Amino acid sequence: MLRRAIDLGVDHIDTAQFYGDGFANELLREAIRQHDDVMVVTKVGATPDPGGPIPLRLAHRPEELRADVEDNLISLGLERIPVVNLRRPDSGPGIRAEGEQVVDIDDQLAVLTAMRDEGKIGAIGLSSVTLDGLRRALPAGIACVQNAYSLVARDDEALLQLCRAEDIAWVPFFPLGGSFPRMPKVADEAAVLDAAASLGRTPAQIGLAWLLHHAPNTLLIPGTSSIEHLEENVAAGAIAFDRAMLDTLDAVPSRSAEVPLG
Template structure:
């Protein structure tokens, strides 16, 4: 089986948002998150066309997971992304799908579960190597609280992830849902990225973001516009300052929220997800938005609230 990507291809389209280093490569700062592909489960042709359109527009960083639609997102990517596209597909482990359950996923934190998760991703993506795999924990931000045998020491997990890297199954190791102390512990193992809930209105991890920038670790925020999944989690688009900046620039509040992230730190990589072609174009256009000093000052002054919301 081939690898999911091979560096060195010549780009034919400008990469949206410009570029930034990631796990030894240079990728578009605006990528695509495949979570929303499951909304197109009944329209496979549209799902495939959406991914192809993102690639044609210069996206070369796609984020996925086996538990996105219980393998559906990976299946779409397997069909839509060819070896000549030079697209870096990043996956994650630490949870599994829970179809029909009250919560659509459950934690899978034990080392043997992490290995099984990598094997499942390899199978559904149809590859023998994944450039980066994120270890999804629940130390920080919203999500399921670990209980019982799902309370696993980070060092034990990193040992398994490192073993799979040594075996060539994965390339870089990423961390998701982690705190500052956890990343400090993990840095010696070699960390490619951190994926945490982070947005203009939820900036709990500012110290962690600075650490990642200093260590050359990519910062890949999820819930980049706040949340509508968790009750009580603030939304970027509700902020008067965001709406005012959007009106002055003739763009949407969502675009302003994403543009702020790109301006805030050079190691930020965005992976906004959507199942709608028009929304995809709006997300990619964020890279063309310039925020001047006055706009940035107004946005930086927005109050940050905690993202510590639990599903448990």
């Protein structure tokens, strides 16, 4: 499936060492060839915890971030990771930091900036960050922001607009909503279903296409384990909306308040 993605022109792949305790990175190391023009973006701020209530725990202290970058370098087989996202616990669904895992963003950026200076990181991104957090981080040089965002969860609109103003890539995770129980789903919206029927597309394709139309700095990272869905996801980039249809989709209410925090 990874080779098919590359053949289709996918040149931006999101991963993390804590995805399957290195399994995702090992697949990428095997699949991506030296001549492939593919940007691998990994994420730090958590570590596998197989015996825990969920299979990962936060790892936010500077020494943990450095160790996580080193682990990613090894499992990906790289000397330099193009982009490393710092996964903060400040926004959206997920675990909240407690005790020693409450770490100031400046301390975290200091170690990532040092590793960038050492040549181990190409650029730094942020994930699950607040508007204030991004403003504080701007002097460090931020390449991308990866927050939960979709047609039905748009509370981060001001953050998105700041990214546009600062020429920062916007990388929405949960682009179709619905990964956790009780989360609103893009495919449940009547306007999305109507657009899909009108254009002969799937509801998922409509949700992805809306994100691309909504902000030109958007990079999509929809996950899949199916070649069929991969091809549908890539094809969403060619979908065009007329003004009336786009206005109807824009009018779908944001339901971010329904998203569980943990």
